[in-house]
Amino acid sequence: MKKFLTFLIAAACWGAAGIAASAEDLRPAFLLTASPSRDTQDLSGQWTYSKDLYRTGLNDINGWVAKSRMQRYRDLDVAALEAQGGTDFFEFDLDRGPAMAVPGAWNAARPELRYYDGLVWFQRKFQSKPLNGGRAFLRFEAVNYRAYVYLNGKEIGRHEGGFTPFVLEVTDALREGGNRLSVGVDSSHDAQTIPTVITDWDLYGGITRPVRLVYTPATFIDDATLSLKPDGRIAGELRLQGPQAARQNVNVTIAGLATASAVTDAGGRAVFDIAAPAGLQRWSPDSPRLYDVRYAAAGDAVRDRIGFRTIAVKGRQILLNGKPIFLRGISLHEEEFGPNPARNMTEPAARALLHEIKHGLNANYVRLSHYPHSEVTLRLADEMGLLVWSEIPVYWSVDWDNPAVLRKALAMQAEAIYRDRSRASVVMWSVGNETPVSAPRTRFHSAMADNVRALDPTRLVSAALLVERRKVNGEDVTAIDDPLAGKLDVLAVNTYAGWYGSDTLDALPGLKWQVPPDRPLILSEFGADALAGYRNDGNKKFTEEYQTEYYRKTLAMADAMPTLAGMSPWILKDFQSPRREHPVFQNGWNRKGLLSETGVRKQAFGVLADYYRGKAAK
Ligand code: GCB
Numbered sequence: 001m002k003k004f005l006t007f008l009i010a011a012a013c014w015g016a017a018g019i020a021a022s023a024e025d026l027r028p029a030f031l032l033t034a035s036p037s038r039d040t041q042d043l044s045g046q047w048t049y050s051k052d053l054y055r056t057g058l059n060d061i062n063g064w065v066a067k068s069r070m071q072r073y074r075d076l077d078v079a080a081l082e083a084q085g086g087t088d089f090f091e092f093d094l095d096r097g098p099a100m101a102v103p104g105a106w107n108a109a110r111p112e113l114r115y116y117d118g119l120v121w122f123q124r125k126f127q128s129k130p131l132n133g134g135r136a137f138l139r140f141e142a143v144n145y146r147a148y149v150y151l152n153g154k155e156i157g158r159h160e161g162g163f164t165p166f167v168l169e170v171t172d173a174l175r176e177g178g179n180r181l182s183v184g185v186d187s188s189h190d191a192q193t194i195p196t197v198i199t200d201w202d203l204y205g206g207i208t209r210p211v212r213l214v215y216t217p218a219t220f221i222d223d224a225t226l227s228l229k230p231d232g233r234i235a236g237e238l239r240l241q242g243p244q245a246a247r248q249n250v251n252v253t254i255a256g257l258a259t260a261s262a263v264t265d266a267g268g269r270a271v272f273d274i275a276a277p278a279g280l281q282r283w284s285p286d287s288p289r290l291y292d293v294r295y296a297a298a299g300d301a302v303r304d305r306i307g308f309r310t311i312a313v314k315g316r317q318i319l320l321n322g323k324p325i326f327l328r329g330i331s332l333h334e335e336e337f338g339p340n341p342a343r344n345m346t347e348p349a350a351r352a353l354l355h356e357i358k359h360g361l362n363a364n365y366v367r368l369s370h371y372p373h374s375e376v377t378l379r380l381a382d383e384m385g386l387l388v389w390s391e392i393p394v395y396w397s398v399d400w401d402n403p404a405v406l407r408k409a410l411a412m413q414a415e416a417i418y419r420d421r422s423r424a425s426v427v428m429w430s431v432g433n434e435t436p437v438s439a440p441r442t443r444f445h446s447a448m449a450d451n452v453r454a455l456d457p458t459r460l461v462s463a464a465l466l467v468e469r470r471k472v473n474g475e476d477v478t479a480i481d482d483p484l485a486g487k488l489d490v491l492a493v494n495t496y497a498g499w500y501g502s503d504t505l506d507a508l509p510g511l512k513w514q515v516p517p518d519r520p521l522i523l524s525e526f527g528a529d530a531l532a533g534y535r536n537d538g539n540k541k542f543t544e545e546y547q548t549e550y551y552r553k554t555l556a557m558a559d560a561m562p563t564l565a566g567m568s569p570w571i572l573k574d575f576q577s578p579r580r581e582h583p584v585f586q587n588g589w590n591r592k593g594l595l596s597e598t599g600v601r602k603q604a605f606g607v608l609a610d611y612y613r614g615k616a617a618k
Contacts, residue, residue, distance in 0.1 A: 023454035026414035030167035030241065031223040032139050032214055033418065034295070034302035036375075040139075041213040043124055043181070048097035049106070052119040057092070057184050058148070070121065077153045078180045094123035094182065102211065105144070105204030108342030119186045122207060126181065128174050135171040135216050135242075138181070141209030141375055144343070145193060148184035160408065161194065162208070163371040163393070164415035170213075183207060194408050195393040200590060201333055201370065202576040204343045209374055217300050219244040224295040225422045226252070227458050228308035232276030234258065240268035240297055248298045254306075255292040264297070282321045283307025283424040285364035288385030290424075307382055307424030311460060313489045316563040318460070318520050320387070320427070327387060327522060327566025328612040329365030330357055330594070333575040334373045337599040341576065345374035353377075354384050356595070357572060360605070362612040367524060367568035370395050370433055372416040381425035388423070389462070389524075389568065391430035392416055394448065400440035409444070410451045417455045426459065430524075432484075433464040434494055442483050449487040460489040464524035467493050472514065479514040480521075490565070491515065494525035497557075498550050499541075505549050509556035520565035526554050527570030530604065531585045532596035542585040548603040555611050569608065573597065 032038070052058075052070060060068035067075070073090035081095075100109040102122065107114050128136065140147060144162030149155070152175055157168035187205025189197045219242030226236035238250050245268030253259045258277040262270040281289040290305040309321050317324040335341040336349035354377070357363045365387040368377065372390060381388050392412045399405040413429070420426050431448040435441050449461050468481045478495070485491055497503040497511060515521050530547035539546050551569070558564055574593035580586040589597060594605040 023414070023451065026410055026451070026455070028166065028411075028415060028418065030137060030169065031239075031418050032137060032167050032216075033223045033225070033422070034221065034304055035139055035212065035214050037303040039215040041126070041128070041215075043126060043211040043213060044102060045124070046099040047102045047122045047124045047207070048094045048099050049120050049122045050092050050094055050097045051113070051116060052092070052121055052184070055119050055186075057119065057121055058186075074121070074150055074182050075153045078175060078178055080153070081180065092121065094121060097123070102207045103141075103209050104344045105206040105208050105342035107202065107204050107206075108340050108344075109206075117187050117203070117205065119184055119188075120205065122183045122185060124181045126179050126213070127177060128179055128213060129215065130176050131171065131174070131215070133218055135169065135218060135220070136174050137167050137169050137171075137214045137216065139165060139167045139212050139214050140207070141165045141211070143183070143185055143207050143209075144187055144203065144205055145189060146186040147207075148186075150182040150184075152180055161412045161415065162203075163373075164412055165209075165375075165419055166415070167214075192399050192402060192405050194398055194405065194412060195370075195395045196398055198579070199370070199393070199395055200577050200579050202578060206342075208343045209345070217298070218242050219248075219298045220300045221295055221297055221302050223418065224252070224302065224304070226254070226272065226293060226306055226308075227422070228280075228282070228310055229458075230310055230312065232280075234272070234274040234277065234308065236272040236274075238262070238264075238270045238272070238295055238297065240264050240270075240300075242268075242298070244298050250295070250297040252296075253294045255294075257291055270297070280308060283309040283382075283385075284320060285358075285385040285387060288383060288424075290382060304422055305379075305382070306422050309424050311427040311458075313460060313520055315518050316520050316565065318490065318565045325364070325566075326615055327365040327568070328361075328363045328615055329367055329387075329389075329566060329568035330361055330363055330608075331367040331369045331525060331568045331571045332357070332373075333369060333571065333573070334371075334377070335573065335575050337573070337595075337597070339598060341597065345377055347376050347380070350374065350377040350380050351384075352599075353572065354380050354386060356599075358384055358386055360601075361594075361609045362616055364616075365389070365566060365568065367391075369571075372419070375419065378420050378423045378425060382423050386425055387427050388425040389428045389430055390416060390420060390426050391433060391464075394432045394435065394445070396434055397436065397441075398444070400438065400444045406444055406447060409448055413448060413451055414455055417452065421456050421458075428460045428462050428490060429456065430492070431461060431463045431487075433524075434466050435463075436466065437482050437484075445484050446487050449484075462488050462490040462492045462522075462524075464492050464494050467495055475512060477512045477514045480516070485516070489520075491519055491521045492524035493521070494570075495523060496526060496528075498553060499528040505546075505553045508553040509560065511557055513561055515561070515563055517563065519563060521561065521563045522565055523558060523567040523569070525568065525570040527592035529585065529591035530602050531591055532574075532600050532602050534585070535603075542591065544603040548607055551604040551607040555607070569594075573599070
């Protein structure tokens with residue numbers, strides 16, 4: 001409660017005086033960042049569900065009934081539910097409801113739910129183990145967009161934001177033996193959500209990522225992280241939670257490299273500062289060396305695999321481990337290959353996508369657009385050696401003047417950063433995508449940029465900006481005219497000359513750019529649609545030939561941009577978008593992929609792969 005009040009005050013002040021909530025206020029109550037190494041119970045599988053079009057689980061006709069039948073059913077203790085033996089009349093009987101696989105998006109699970117946007121109730125029954133004085137938590141990796149969580153008839157928490165994890169303690173609500181978990185998932189978006197109602201991707205609804213029951217001791221390591229500092233030292237912190245959290249010895253072992261110890265303060269926090277270890281092999285895309293790390297404190301221990309590298313900017317260069325690097329990238333949406341994809345990133349699916357990027361395109365970098373991708377993808381990027389741009393869906397436009405919306409953005413960003421700050425692959429946090437310039441919008445993004453720096457001073461801050469076309473001395477130039485630029489380490493722009501607008505492809509190499517001469521610039525997007533297999537019809541838009549020529553000409557333009565430090569063309573693979581309804585070429589798909597939706601390479605794929613091969617050889 002105190003945290004919440006602090007936030008409300010901070011948010012109110014922000015509106016009036018430009019102050020953002022502090023980083024510490026934004027730390028979620030529980031993180032369990034090392035949960036893959038913990039004693040967990042995976043709750044994946046078939047969950048029963050029922051759609052709730054009139055949202056009766058959340059509201060009912062005011063002043064008529066105190067509780068809807070849905071609410072009465074949901075709020076029953078397991079024992080009471082069993083006792084009434086299925087004879088009571090609830091209308092929302094999830095015991096007998098149809099089932100679908102969790103994790104998964106309902107849009108791809110059932111044809112009749114393809115365009116359903118609203119509230120669905122899910123139920124899963126499970127057995128739990130005795131806690132023996134320990135604690136238990138539910139960790140949801142993502143629910144899109146709002147989640148209302150009930151265990152054994154008791155509300156245990158809510159969450160807003162479709163792409164970041166949340167943890168709810170269930171120690172007291174859990175029943176040794178049978179448990180009934182009910183989750184209301186509301187996929188609807190509005191003017192105050194992030195993103196808002198219209199995007200250029202599919203806002204899949206559902207429990208889209210894994211749910212796990214996590215068992216911990218009474219006092220446990222909630223979060224621990226390490227990173228390499230510019231001077232070669234390794235710094236980090238660990239947070240203990242629980243009755244014995246204060247003044248505990250804490251140990252960290254980096255296998256084959258170093259060990260260190262520290263003591264927690266009154267709040268359960270310990271910091272590490274480890275002298276530059278001899279023999280450290282730095283992580284890079286060419287050599288993605290990960291070290292096994294073990295943290296131990298108060299009888300608890302967790303593991304992680306961490307790579308150590310530095311990232312910085314110097315003049316117009318991006319430096320990885322002190323050396324200039326050109327980011328040979330591609331943008332990626334979170335959709336697996338196949339004709340009916342959903343946002344359900346399994347390890348094989350993520351591996352296949354990243355493999356195509358790294359070994360098919362010869363890339364060293366991926367823009368994970370337009371929201372935090374699955375944890376499995378980030379862990380694989382670490383393991384396979386791909387640098388990552390990460391962003392939250394502050395996309396096109398949100399309610400810039402609304403402190404409550406800013407609060408959501410900062411909280412979402414905090415959840416993403418706490419989740420991924422031990423991933424060497426993540427080098428850049430983006431604070432927005434293509435947001436039209438205005439004073440409230442720039443204030444909003446500036447607060448986000450300050451928030452990122454407070455939460456994670458070790459990485460770069462960027463944003464995908466819009467460009468301006470204008471005449472300078474009678475000459476047509478493309479310029480960055482955005483006051484947000486001053487808040488960023490790396491400038492990034494989306495440019496679609498040659499696709500949208502009237503430029504011919506032949507004009508692209510000669511386009512004049514007016515950009516700061518001493519700062520790194522990346523092309524965060526460029527692209528053109530092509531329907532896979534549509535060829536030999538002249539150089540028309542939507543043919544593979546047009547897309548191929550578009551890539552050749554845009555890459556020639558890029559070669560003439562002296563400050564260019566990287567690119568992530570739009571996009572690896574065709575993806576579903578309700579905005580793309582051209583009846584011949586799109587049919588619900590954005591066709592800017594270099595791969596078709598099923599993974600067939602279009603001609604332009606080879607152009608980019610050759611270009612990157614050449615860049616890598618330099
Ligand atoms: C953009 C957006 C991206 C769209 C893309 C397009 O600038 O950032 O989300 O999908 O353009 O295809 O127009």
